[in-house]
Amino acid sequence: MGRWEPDSRGRLREAALALFAERGFDQTTAAEIAARTGLTERTFFRLFADKREVLFGGSEVLGERIVAAVAEAPDGHTPLGAVAYGLDAAAALLGEGRRDLCAQRHAVIAANPELRERELAKLADYAAGVAGILRQRGVGEMQATLAAEAGMTVLRVAIERWASGGDDRDLGTIMSDAVAELRAVAAGG
Amino acid sequence: MGRWEPDSRGRLREAALALFAERGFDQTTAAEIAARTGLTERTFFRLFADKREVLFGGSEVLGERIVAAVAEAPDGHTPLGAVAYGLDAAAALLGEGRRDLCAQRHAVIAANPELRERELAKLADYAAGVAGILRQRGVGEMQATLAAEAGMTVLRVAIERWASGGDDRDLGTIMSDAVAELRAVAAGG
DNA sequence: CGGCTGTTGACAGTTACTGACATCAGATGT
DNA sequence: ACATCTGATGTCAGTAACTGTCAACAGCCG
Numbered sequence: 001m002g003r004w005e006p007d008s009r010g011r012l013r014e015a016a017l018a019l020f021a022e023r024g025f026d027q028t029t030a031a032e033i034a035a036r037t038g039l040t041e042r043t044f045f046r047l048f049a050d051k052r053e054v055l056f057g058g059s060e061v062l063g064e065r066i067v068a069a070v071a072e073a074p075d076g077h078t079p080l081g082a083v084a085y086g087l088d089a090a091a092a093l094l095g096e097g098r099r100d101l102c103a104q105r106h107a108v109i110a111a112n113p114e115l116r117e118r119e120l121a122k123l124a125d126y127a128a129g130v131a132g133i134l135r136q137r138g139v140g141e142m143q144a145t146l147a148a149e150a151g152m153t154v155l156r157v158a159i160e161r162w163a164s165g166g167d168d169r170d171l172g173t174i175m176s177d178a179v180a181e182l183r184a185v186a187a188g189g
Numbered sequence: 190m191g192r193w194e195p196d197s198r199g200r201l202r203e204a205a206l207a208l209f210a211e212r213g214f215d216q217t218t219a220a221e222i223a224a225r226t227g228l229t230e231r232t233f234f235r236l237f238a239d240k241r242e243v244l245f246g247g248s249e250v251l252g253e254r255i256v257a258a259v260a261e262a263p264d265g266h267t268p269l270g271a272v273a274y275g276l277d278a279a280a281a282l283l284g285e286g287r288r289d290l291c292a293q294r295h296a297v298i299a300a301n302p303e304l305r306e307r308e309l310a311k312l313a314d315y316a317a318g319v320a321g322i323l324r325q326r327g328v329g330e331m332q333a334t335l336a337a338e339a340g341m342t343v344l345r346v347a348i349e350r351w352a353s354g355g356d357d358r359d360l361g362t363i364m365s366d367a368v369a370e371l372r373a374v375a376a377g378g
Numbered sequence: 379c380g381g382c383t384g385t386t387g388a389c390a391g392t393t394a395c396t397g398a399c400a401t402c403a404g405a406t407g408t
Numbered sequence: 409a410c411a412t413c414t415g416a417t418g419t420c421a422g423t424a425a426c427t428g429t430c431a432a433c434a435g436c437c438g
Contacts, residue, residue: 003417004417008416008417030393040418042420043417051394117307117310120309121306142346142367146343146367146371153342157331181329185339186372186375187372187376192386192433192435193434228387231386232387234427
């Protein structure tokens, strides 16, 4: 290496986030993002499947982490109890990162329907992975799906609270809280 | 009316479903769909915001029906109990339609990631509407969101079972069942 | 009869994305 | 040291999703 600046992916991600935050997603072309990093549009699309994906790099890592944590949850847990392990792992991973960047990213996503769609799709992917693990642990198809999907809803709501600054507590705390609320809401008549 | 064939929207929807089922979503252009109905591509995009929307016409009706049913649920229900009214209304509405068409539509959607994204977005819209109603009924922000989202997950899973033919029971029955499973999965430790 | 309205067509333009091929620094093998 | 291979990039041409603008024209209304 040395022939080109390293970490094209990372530089494109940074440039994209900055431009999206500044002018908005629709008002930013892939060519502009690429130009800002000294690369070409073609390279952009080689590194990211589509323009939206540039905002979701690293999302596979989060998904894998969640699925792994659910898989490693000790036996004897209810489905939702196992999912909570995954949520803890997610909170730990996200808690490492810079909260301001996470907030900026979320503001960009919240401002654009296409990006919101993509985020939902990512969460649905995680949910599918988690549901698969739960099924391996002997949970029935329907319960596995419901527990996994509900867990990802908790993840989304908690992150939104955390990133939007409406709740100053630790992300893990917000999430445990949300799981408790989920139990409460489902327990009632 | 009379100058042109009536119901351009409906004709485009039919043509699109047929072509998508036959060759797949990606292998079908908007111009081809339009041509099959004797219209032009420009008209297609005047009637549908984008190519995917042609498969989701009438989805606002379903959303409104669900939200209305939740709003009209008698007092004294838990949040999830009120959501169940919405699910009943959805089952009733979908039960009216032709199940084979619903199944074909779902097969097309299931076969394409972009279409799955759009479907998730529609469900998220319904959930937002339902959560709003629950909040009006005095349910807390977090519980309202969780109950509404969980309800839409039930809707999705139940429809998938029903449409894919894996479950011969009535859609309403499948859904009540799924709600019960949701309660069971959340009730446990 | 004349003007207004709503639906459509025609046409040009932008941009997301793809495929095919060229380039060239650096690692690798002999 | 030399040839070669590899991997990341650039170049260029093309498709198709959308959008803006203007024209055409049946029906309706005064």
